[in-house]
Structures are given as structure tokens and as C-alpha cells.
Amino acid sequence: MVVQKKLRAILTDEGVLIKSQSHHMFNKHGQLRSGDSLSLLSCLSCLDDGTLSSDGGSFDEDDSLELLPLNTTIPFNRILNAKYVNVGQKGFNNGKISSNPFQTENLSSSSENDDVENHSLSNDKAPVSESQSFPKKDKWDTKTNTVKVSPDDSQDNSPSLGIKDNQQLIELTFAVPKGHDVIPQKLTLLIDHVSRKSRANTGEENISSGTVEEILEKSYENSKRNRSILVIINPHGGKGTAKNLFLTKARPILVESGCKIEIAYTKYARHAIDIAKDLDISKYDTIACASGDGIPYEVINGLYRRPDRVDAFNKLAVTQLPCGSGNAMSISCHWTNNPSYAALCLVKSIETRIDLMCCSQPSYMNEWPRLSFLSQTYGVIAESDINTEFIRWMGPVRFNLGVAFNIIQGKKYPCEVFVKYAAKSKKELKVHFLENKDKNKGCLTFEPNPSPNSSPDLLSKNNINNSTKDELSPNFLNEDNFKLKYPMTEPVPRDWEKMDSELTDNLTIFYTGKMPYIAKDTKFFPAALPADGTIDLVITDARIPVTRMTPILLSLDKGSHVLEPEVIHSKILAYKIIPKVESGLFSVDGEKFPLEPLQVEIMPMLCKTLLRNGRYIDTEFESM
Ligand SMILES: Nc1ncnc2c1ncn2[C@@H]1O[C@H](COP(=O)(O)OP(=O)(O)OP(=O)(O)O)[C@@H](O)[C@H]1O
Numbered sequence: 192m193v194v195q196k197k198l199r200a201i202l203t204d205e206g207v208l209i210k211s212q213s214h215h216m217f218n219k220h221g222q223l224r225s226g227d228s229l230s231l232l233s234c235l236s237c238l239d240d241g242t243l244s245s246d247g248g249s250f251d252e253d254d255s256l257e258l259l260p261l262n263t264t265i266p267f268n269r270i271l272n273a274k275y276v277n278v279g280q281k282g283f284n285n286g287k288i289s290s291n292p293f294q295t296e297n298l299s300s301s302s303e304n305d306d307v308e309n310h311s312l313s314n315d316k317a318p319v320s321e322s323q324s325f326p327k328k329d330k331w332d333t334k335t336n337t338v339k340v341s342p343d344d345s346q347d348n349s350p351s352l353g354i355k356d357n358q359q360l361i362e363l364t365f366a367v368p369k370g371h372d373v374i375p376q377k378l379t380l381l382i383d384h385v386s387r388k389s390r391a392n393t394g395e396e397n398i399s400s401g402t403v404e405e406i407l408e409k410s411y412e413n414s415k416r417n418r419s420i421l422v423i424i425n426p427h428g429g430k431g432t433a434k435n436l437f438l439t440k441a442r443p444i445l446v447e448s449g450c451k452i453e454i455a456y457t458k459y460a461r462h463a464i465d466i467a468k469d470l471d472i473s474k475y476d477t478i479a480c481a482s483g484d485g486i487p488y489e490v491i492n493g494l495y496r497r498p499d500r501v502d503a504f505n506k507l508a509v510t511q512l513p514c515g516s517g518n519a520m521s522i523s524c525h526w527t528n529n530p531s532y533a534a535l536c537l538v539k540s541i542e543t544r545i546d547l548m549c550c551s552q553p554s555y556m557n558e559w560p561r562l563s564f565l566s567q568t569y570g571v572i573a574e575s576d577i578n579t580e581f582i583r584w585m586g587p588v589r590f591n592l593g594v595a596f597n598i599i600q601g602k603k604y605p606c607e608v609f610v611k612y613a614a615k616s617k618k619e620l621k622v623h624f625l626e627n628k629d630k631n632k633g634c635l636t637f638e639p640n641p642s643p644n645s646s647p648d649l650l651s652k653n654n655i656n657n658s659t660k661d662e663l664s665p666n667f668l669n670e671d672n673f674k675l676k677y678p679m680t681e682p683v684p685r686d687w688e689k690m691d692s693e694l695t696d697n698l699t700i701f702y703t704g705k706m707p708y709i710a711k712d713t714k715f716f717p718a719a720l721p722a723d724g725t726i727d728l729v730i731t732d733a734r735i736p737v738t739r740m741t742p743i744l745l746s747l748d749k750g751s752h753v754l755e756p757e758v759i760h761s762k763i764l765a766y767k768i769i770p771k772v773e774s775g776l777f778s779v780d781g782e783k784f785p786l787e788p789l790q791v792e793i794m795p796m797l798c799k800t801l802l803r804n805g806r807y808i809d810t811e812f813e814s815m
Pocket residue numbers: 425426427428429430457458459460461462481482483484485486489514515516517518781
């Protein structure tokens with residue numbers, strides 16, 4: 192009789208550390224034995240290096256394959272799920288313990304949808320000769336792809352299974368990089384663990400009650416477990432790839448993390464507004480838009496039009512799984528443009544409130560003002576964003592070409608601009624940024640009935656647990672938070688400044704925004720903060736020679752354009768822009784808006800969203 196060898200592990204502060212039998216994964220030089228095995232474990236090594244560290248290590252979606260140290264930690268921030276394995280249960284090798292960390296897991300088996308890709312690692316074969324890598328008595332079983340060891344293995348203290356009193360057999364599901372994506376992987380481990388928490392709560396002998404719970408608690412330290420998600424898919428998003436991207440890349444991570452998912456497909460333009468207006472808010476805690484930036488814009492505006500909008504904005508977090516052509520929300524909030532990594536971020540993120548901007552124009556302000564989460568623009572960029580729709584097949588390049596073309600032509604977009612400043616000069620802006628950059632890092636603090644002007648100090652670091660959050664969150668916003676401070680029907684307030692008409696008569700770019708990235712590789716607002724109560728304003732004018740404008744445009748990827756002396760960069764609370772051109776448009780969150788006076792004001796912390804580590808992607812503005 193052979194018993195398949197088990198992997199033993201212990202809990203550490205960082206994760207689950209695989210201890211013994213690891214020699215089976217390596218050859219005599221300590222190198223991993225197979226291609227895919229290599230990728231699985233080397234990825235763990237990278238993770239151990241903190242690529243998804245809770246303090247904000249950067250993702251490396253192309254994790255390099257490195258050699259591993261013998262002891263590998265599966266970090267908590269990659270653990271999606273954990274459960275006790277009932278030895279002898281069906282599928283558990285008839286009571287034999289599987290040791291193969293590369294065992295395939297058919298994710299589609301848990302799927303109702305046949306479109307789900309089978310992320311099988313089944314091409315993992317034993318690549319080296321047995322004599323090279325295994326102790327003589329242990330054999331690689333090419334049929335089951337597992338190591339078989341003789342039952343007299345020294346680790347095996349139990350007569351049949353080798354499970355000691357302080358050990359638990361636990362199936363871990365965790366995210367591992369594969370190619371450009373991250374996929375769920377399962378591994379059954381014999382975990383030696385005496386949880387400190389279990390000891391304190393339930394007595395030292397009752398170890399079993401705490402191990403899985405402790406793993407899950409640490410794995411979801413600042414985040415909500417088992418989210419109930421309404422996924423809204425724009426089947427036309429991302430040039431028609433959105434559905435497939437969601438089902439193959441994001442869904443497996445969400446399902447394996449224990450999220451409850453319902454899917455709604457948009458059937459017509461602006462359908463997501465109606466979906467958000469009519470949905471049963473008691474059923475979900477999260478709306479995930481598997482789309483570009485158009486659908487989150489629509490969802491936010493649909494929720495805004497509900498009679499119970501206060502409850503809706505208190506209950507629901509709106510997030511994006513980047514499946515469209517413009518995914519600024521995901522890049523800024525999840526720090527990635529990849530749907531599988533964004534799904535991992537979704538389940539691990541910190542639920543945080545972000546500011547929105549409320550837009551009014553004569554043609555719709557009496558019906559519903561529009562909420563904007565991303566940006567408003569007028570001039571060269573608005574024209575290039577919207578008027579290059581007909582060359583959509585070119586992808587994002589079309590946008591850059593449009594901007595360059597209009598700038599070289601020396602096009603101007605005269606207007607009048609009135610601004611209520613928060614930080615006018617670049618020096619003041621830097622001070623504001625430094626003072627506010629860490630204020631909203633962390634979990635929500637649910638102060639009942641804050642005023643609309645409450646400071647972002649409300650957001651303090653993780654000082655409230657999940658259940659308290661749920662109990663208190665319905666009180667967080669009230670109807671006052673939705674009231675406009677500066678209705679457009681009233682004259683421009685006295686403390687707003689009119690911008691120099693020399694500048695505004697020659698304006699080329701007028702761009703206001705709340706998120707650092709407006710598109711992949713375009714860090715237009717490097718000083719944007721989620722809940723600092725201000726809007727970032729960037730302006731250029733046609734008096735800047737093309738020779739100076741070119742380097743400015745070329746530095747948009749780094750965000751250093753805002754440092755150029757010719758570029759105006761301020762933090763503002765509200766503005767009014769009155770176009771003085773015959774034809775043209777505004778672009779609000781990428782949507783076409785009419786060429787009419789536009790008035791915008793900040794709506795502090797109106798929307799719950801999911802931010803990786805509780806903050807936007809690091810733009811390096813601080814060190815610029
Ligand atoms: N079934 C549909 N038919 C037509 N239009 C739709 C449909 N579903 C959604 N839309 C519209 O598609 C637009 C773009 O959506 P989204 O942002 O998800 O896609 P995208 O690929 O990023 O496109 P864009 O480049 O315009 O941002 C939205 O204005 C939305 O109203």
C-alpha cells in the first residue's frame with residue numbers, strides 16, 4: 192500500500208509556511224523540477240517578497256521566475272479561502288493524503304457557465320528522473336501526477352494518516368500568477384498550528400476551532416469576506432471582449448473567494464443607469480462593472496436617481512473589473528488594468544469612500560445633475576476623446592493622435608472660467624498633497640451624520656471591524672450629503688476667482704479630475720487623492736510653443752507634465768466654465784456632454800469603492 196505524501200505547514204505572521212517534504216519539489220541543486228511547477232512556486236516566492244504586500248508593494252504581473260528557498264510562504268494576501276478537509280471524503284484519494292501542490296483544479300466544475308476557462312495546470316508532469324530527485328522509496332506517479340511514498344515515512348506518526356493532535360488537514364485556495372494573470376490554485380496541507388487566539392478564546396486543547404478561522408481572518412484583515420456582488424457586464428465593452436474577460440479571468444478568483452455573484456448584461460446604451468436605479472439594494476454589497484469607465488459612471492448616476500439614494504450609497508460599493516477600453520477606475524483604485532488581478536484586489540481591498548463631482552448644465556440640471564467620478568474636460572482632449580470614436584479600432588493610440596493633431600494645428604478653445612480654489616499655486620498644492628495623502632488610508636470610520644464638508648480625517652486607519660462597519664454604515668451618509676452648495680441657478684459666488692482671460696481666450700486643454708490615471712499610461716492627475724475634498728485642475732494654453740508642448744505631452748505617462756511652468760495645476764473645490772466657441776463638447780468621465788456652461792462642485796466622500804491598501808496607486812508625485 193502507498194500513501195501519498197502530505198505537505199506540512201505552519202502559520203506565521205506572514206502566511207502559511209510550507210515546511211516539510213519540500214525536497215520533493217526540488218532537484219538535488221535545490222531547483223524546481225518542472226516548468227509550471229516552477230511558475231507556481233516561484234510565484235509564491237515573489238509573493239513572499241511582498242508583491243501584494245499589505246503595505247503597498249507593487250504588483251508584478253510578469254513575476255520573474257526565480258529559484259526558491261526551500262521554505263515557501265503562501266502570504267495571507269494571496270489566500271482566497273481555507274477549509275478543513277474531511278479525511279476520507281469523496282475525492283480525497285480514498286483516505287490517502289495528496290501531496291501534489293500542482294494538482295489540477297477544474298474551476299469550471301463550480302461554474303454554471305460553460306464559457307469559464309479551465310485553468311488547469313495539468314501539463315505539470317514530473318520532468319526529471321525519479322532517481323535524480325526522490326528518496327529511493329518514493330515514486331512519482333505519472334497517472335495521478337503525485338509523489339507516492341511508502342507508509343513508513345518518518346513524518347507519518349498516525350498509523351494510517353499521520354495526523355497528530357495539533358495538526359489539521361486544510362485545503363487552501365490561493366492566487367498564483369500564471370502568464371499575465373493570476374489564477375486560483377488549491378493545495379491541501381497538514382498544518383501544525385496552535386493559534387494564540389484559539390488558546391485565549393477556547394482553551395489550548397481546542398485547536399481545531401481556530402485554524403481555518405485564523406487563516407481567513409488574517410487573509411481578509413481589512414476587507415469584507417464573501418461579498419455579494421452584482422456584476423454588470425457591457426458585452427460590447429473592450430471591443431466585445433468584456434464578457435469573455437470577466438468569465439475567464441475575474442470570475443474564477445471571485446468564486447473561489449466565496450463571493451456570491453449575480454450577472455446582469457447591459458442590453459442598450461445607458462442600460463446600467465436603469466439597472467442601478469431598479470436593483471434590490473438589500474441583495475448586494477458590491478456592484479462590479481465588468482466594463483470600461485462608462486458603466487461605473489452610469490451605475491453611480493443610476494444610484495443617485497433612486498428615492499433611497501442615501502441607503503444605496505451607504506450600502507453599495509461601486510468598483511470596476513477592467514474589461515473595457517478605458518479602465519481608469521481600475522488602474523487608479525486596483526492599481527492594475529488586468530481583470531484577474533483586479534478581481535484579487537476586489538476581494539482583498541479596503542472599502543473606502545471617495546469624493547465625487549457633481550456637474551450641472553442648463554439642459555439637464557433641473558432634472559438630475561450628473562455625478563462624475565473621474566474627470567471633465569473641454570478643449571483639445573475632449574475633442575480628441577470623443578471625436579475620434581470613428582477610429583475606435585485603433586485603440587488608445589487614436590486618442591494620442593487626436594491630441595497631437597489638434598495641438599499642432601494650434602487649435603484654441605476660448606472660454607471663461609471661475610474657480611473656487613483650495614490650493615492655487617503649485618507650492619500650496621504640494622503642501623495640501625503632503626498633508627492629505629495618508630488621511631484616507633485605511634478603513635472607513637463610520638461617523639454618523641457627518642456634514643457634507645467633513646474632513647477626510649474621518650477615514651482613519653483600520654480601527655473598526657467588519658461587523659461594526661456593517662452595523663453603522665447605513666448611518667454614514669444622509670440627504671444633506673447630496674445637496675449642492677453652489678446651485679448653478681445662483682450667481683457665481685464672490686469668493687470664486689475669474690481666471691485671466693489672456694489665458695482662457697487661448698485655452699487648449701481644460702481638464703479636471705479625481706483619479707490619478709485617466710487611461711493606461713496617462714497619469715494626468717498625479718496629485719489626485721481619493722477623499723481630500725478637492726478636484727485637480729490642469730490647464731494649458733495655445734501660447735505655449737509646440738516645441739514646449741511636445742515634451743509636456745510626452746511626459747503624461749510619468750505625470751511630470753504638471754511640474755512644467757507653462758502648465759497650470761491647482762486644487763479646487765468648484766468651478767464654472769463658459770465656452771465661447773460655436774461648436775464642440777465637454778467630455779465627462781468619457782461621455783459626451785453638451786457645449787453649454789458647466790458648473791461642477793466636489794461632493795465629499797459620497798461613493799464607497801474598493802481601494803487596494805485603502806489608497807490610489809502610487810503616482811510618485813511626492814518625490815517629483
Ligand atoms: N448593449 C449595449 N449596446 C449599446 N451600447 C451599450 C450597451 N451596453 C453598454 N453600452 C454603452 O457603451 C458605452 C461604453 O461602455 P464601456 O465604458 O463599458 O466600454 P468601453 O469599451 O470602455 O468603451 P469606451 O471606450 O467608450 O469607454 C457606454 O456609454 C454604455 O452606455
